[in-house]
Amino acid sequence: xxARILELVAGPLRAMRxxxxxxxxxxxxxxxxxxxxxxxxxxxxxxxxAMDQLPSGIxxxxxxxxxxxxxxxxxxxxxxxxxxxxxxxxxxxLVNGQTAGEEAAGRxxxxxxxxxxxxxxxxxxxxxxxxxxxxxxxVLLLAQLVSDAAFDLRIDTGFVLSTIVLSxxxxxxxxxxxxxxxxxxxxxxxxxxxxxxxAFAGLIVSSxxxxxxxxxxxxxxxxxxxxxxxxxxxxxxxxxxxxALAVPSVILTGIGVFAVARRDIAGA
Amino acid sequence: MDGAxxxxxxxxxxxxxGKVEAVRGIDLRVARGEVFGFLGPNxxxxxxxxxxxxxLLRPTAGSIGAFGLDSTRDGVALRRRLTYVPGELRLPxxxxxxxxxxxxxxxxxxxxxxxxxxxxxxxxxxxxxxxxDLSSGNRRKVALLLAFLFDAELLVLDEPTNGLDPLxxxxxxxxxxxxxxxxxxxFLSSHxxxxxxxxxxxxxxxxTGKVVAQxxxxxxxxxxxxxxxxxxxxxxxxxxxxxxxxxVDPVVDEHRFTATLSGSIQPLLxxxxxxxxxxxxxxxxxxxxxxxxxxxxxxx
Numbered sequence: 001x002x003a004r005i006l007e008l009v010a011g012p013l014r015a016m017r018x019x020x021x022x023x024x025x026x027x028x029x030x031x032x033x034x035x036x037x038x039x040x041x042x043x044x045x046x047x048x049x050a051m052d053q054l055p056s057g058i059x060x061x062x063x064x065x066x067x068x069x070x071x072x073x074x075x076x077x078x079x080x081x082x083x084x085x086x087x088x089x090x091x092x093x094l095v096n097g098q099t100a101g102e103e104a105a106g107r108x109x110x111x112x113x114x115x116x117x118x119x120x121x122x123x124x125x126x127x128x129x130x131x132x133x134x135x136x137x138x139v140l141l142l143a144q145l146v147s148d149a150a151f152d153l154r155i156d157t158g159f160v161l162s163t164i165v166l167s168x169x170x171x172x173x174x175x176x177x178x179x180x181x182x183x184x185x186x187x188x189x190x191x192x193x194x195x196x197x198x199a200f201a202g203l204i205v206s207s208x209x210x211x212x213x214x215x216x217x218x219x220x221x222x223x224x225x226x227x228x229x230x231x232x233x234x235x236x237x238x239x240x241x242x243x244a245l246a247v248p249s250v251i252l253t254g255i256g257v258f259a260v261a262r263r264d265i266a267g268a
Numbered sequence: 269m270d271g272a273x274x275x276x277x278x279x280x281x282x283x284x285x286g287k288v289e290a291v292r293g294i295d296l297r298v299a300r301g302e303v304f305g306f307l308g309p310n311x312x313x314x315x316x317x318x319x320x321x322x323x324l325l326r327p328t329a330g331s332i333g334a335f336g337l338d339s340t341r342d343g344v345a346l347r348r349r350l351t352y353v354p355g356e357l358r359l360p361x362x363x364x365x366x367x368x369x370x371x372x373x374x375x376x377x378x379x380x381x382x383x384x385x386x387x388x389x390x391x392x393x394x395x396x397x398x399x400x401d402l403s404s405g406n407r408r409k410v411a412l413l414l415a416f417l418f419d420a421e422l423l424v425l426d427e428p429t430n431g432l433d434p435l436x437x438x439x440x441x442x443x444x445x446x447x448x449x450x451x452x453x454x455f456l457s458s459h460x461x462x463x464x465x466x467x468x469x470x471x472x473x474x475x476t477g478k479v480v481a482q483x484x485x486x487x488x489x490x491x492x493x494x495x496x497x498x499x500x501x502x503x504x505x506x507x508x509x510x511x512x513x514x515x516v517d518p519v520v521d522e523h524r525f526t527a528t529l530s531g532s533i534q535p536l537l538x539x540x541x542x543x544x545x546x547x548x549x550x551x552x553x554x555x556x557x558x559x560x561x562x563x564x565x566x567x568x
Contacts (some may be wrong), residue, residue, distance in 0.1 A: 003374045003377075003378075004374060004375055004376075006374070007371060007374040007375050008375070011371050014362075015360070015362060029306075055314055105358055106354075106358035107358045107359065107360055108355050109324065109358070110352075110354060110358075110359070110372070110411070110414075111375070112322075112323075112324060113322050113324070113347060113351075113352040113354070114347060114372060114375045114376055115344050115345070115347040115348035115375075115376065116344065116347075116375055117343070117344050117375075198499070261435060262326075264323070264324070264325045264326055265319075265324040267315070267319060267324070267354075267356060
């Protein structure tokens with residue numbers, strides 16, 4: 001591969017290696033730590049009965065149903081919102097750090113003064129962020145599979161794989177939203193507010209709107225519903241759910257890459 | 269620069285940031301092989317103009333480019349032929365000098381390691397240290413090393429001597445002269461005139477986003493005020509002296525006459541020729557004084 005193209009990806013990857021390591025380690029520790037208590041929950045009817053005392057809407061909203069089953073345990077503790085939210089935050093922060101963050105710090109200037117187009121620089125950074133996110137997601141998957149085996153949490157590996165891939169794609173969608181905002185304006189506060197704000201808003205729409213019969217139909221607007229509305233820990237995920245996350249990610253990235261060449265670059 | 273080929277062409281350049289008019293209509297030509305001083309105080313529009321030239325900013329109106337290439341349309345081709353030292357220098361702290369130079373080298377398509385080492389030695393720069401551990405002067409040296417490493421046809425240097433000690437400033441001016449001898453054009457911005465007047469061929473002076481003067485250093489000096497001091501054998505012809513044109517603050521003190529000349533010295537010399545003068549001192553104006561004069565008046 002051309003050394004110049006390689007450097008456009010390798011440079012940002014080097015800059016993200018520490019953040020990638022800590023995000024991977026943190027999420028792996030979260031998964032392993034959570035699953036380590038599974039033996040105490042396994043088959044416990046007491047937990048399920050305790051959950052039954054809660055209003056059904058709350059149980060549904062927070063994924064607390066079937067807490068004594070492997071799928072219910074993982075959903076309620078990790079994948080209903082905790083892990084996907086952390087992954088989305090990682091994606092937004094990594095993208096921000098390599099785009100608007102670098103621009104605000106004035107470190108983009110010497111790179112953009114070289115004979116490379118801004119679009120190529122941004123595409124290189126997006127690919128690097130995607131690689132970092134993939135590494136974090138793969139480490140998460142490995143931590144999940146190893147923990148499942150170590151603590152005798154028996155669940156279909158295919159369902160676990162789908163859930164984690166959907167979590168990664170949901171994170172990529174929010175990361176690509178951050179790319180779009182960074183391409184259009186390049187302001188850190190805006191990238192973080194929109195990237196993280198949309199992630200939180202989507203979670204609320206997906207989990208809380210179902211408590212109201214008026215709002216319930218609108219929950220389908222949330223990317224969280226596209227990702228997890230089909231209960232991927234227990235059922236085979238329809239292909240459209242992957243596409244619903246991947247296609248907008250590509251479009252949002254394209255918007256950012258298009259826009260970045262049409263604005264001023266902030267100085268130090 | 270009559271007849272010489274223009275390397276940098278700026279036509280009616282205007283740049284606004286919202287309501288702030290940073291550049292208000294600049295027209296400029298820089299000839300191939302010259303060292304051009306782009307002078308002005310902070311906020312006069314120097315860096316904005318340079319950032320437009322590099323394609324980092326999009327002009328509000330007018331055009332700017334080099335080698336016949338437009339900075340907005342042909343940015344990549346244009347930047348292939350130039351190197352740049354930013355005024356506000358921010359480097360990636362996590363890298364060592366060596367890693368950073370290598371990274372920029374890969375983006376530009378390679379460099380000679382021997383030349384890198386030679387420049388590092390000349391600038392007394394330890395490239396093995398992390399950039400975060402370097403002083404502002406040494407960080408500046410890293411940027412200068414990059415500017416002189418790639419045999420560019422045009423060097424765009426924005427306040428390049430910021431943070432350099434006088435010895436290193438001297439070394440830098442030597443490097444500029446060598447680059448010019450090798451055929452490069454140097455566009456050198458500064459607010460410190462005493463530094464650049466020894467190196468530049470021509471200058472343009474900016475004030476609040478407009479060029480208020482341009483010409484050679486000698487031409488600019490010719491427009492500057494000069495302090496004169498004359499000792500007469502007898503009493504000075506006070507009335508005649510004070511009646512001379514362009515005479516500012518004339519003072520007669522016994523046999524001594526002092527004044528500041530804001531125009532030609534010829535009328536004074538004509539008058540002195542008719543009197544017995546024992547001694548005379550005319551202080552040569554430096555560019556700094558010429559520069560300050562330009563700020564007193566709107567345009568020269």
